[in-house]
């Protein structure tokens with residue numbers, strides 16, 4: 001199956017939550033982005049597709065994936081956002097056991113209960129501000145990545161994972177009804193293999209979707225995680 005093409009053709013028909021962040025042609029990240037897309041298009045398995053190509057810089061590889069996941073998860077949330085209201089989802093939860101509180105050190109100085117749509121909107125705004133900040137995500141090769149680049153990316157990926165949690169737990173019926181489930185599962189697996197390969201997510205973050213992950217990503221990563 002041509003994963004990348006079917007994914008985008010499917011979601012571009014739907015409502016886009018916000019504009020896509022794009023890479024400028026001619027930059028290193030653009031060619032890496034194309035390389036990553038090409039390996040998905042060629043149908044290689046996702047566990048191979050996420051491996052750092054020989055000779056490439058890890059920060060570039062990380063930057064490209066973070067931006068791609070941000071774009072894709074935005075599209076996924078866009079397909080359920082009309083069903084995610086203050087009434088249906090008064091909390092940013094992942095079932096009765098898990099709730100995420102928002103804190104940004106700015107307007108929300110203390111961890112704050114918020115409706116899921118408000119939380120996700122703040123989360124996406126925050127990620128957008130990070131990836132558009134050229135001192136964090138340099139657009140030219142003469143600008144270095146900051147020393148804390150990996151930790152910024154870990155935080156971005158951690159927050160993006162919470163959107164998967166909310167969407168899977170609370171909006172799975174909607175995904176099924178519009179036929180999006182296989183596409184979302186593919187995106188989830190891609191994300192999961194990537195964060196596991198490079199140890200980018202704390203294992204406690206994976207708890208809310210642990211059973212589903214076992215079901216759809218049954219491979220050595222999951223068996224390692226369970227040890």
Ligand SMILES: [Zn+2]
Nearest residue numbers: 084089116170
């Ligand atoms: Zn919701």
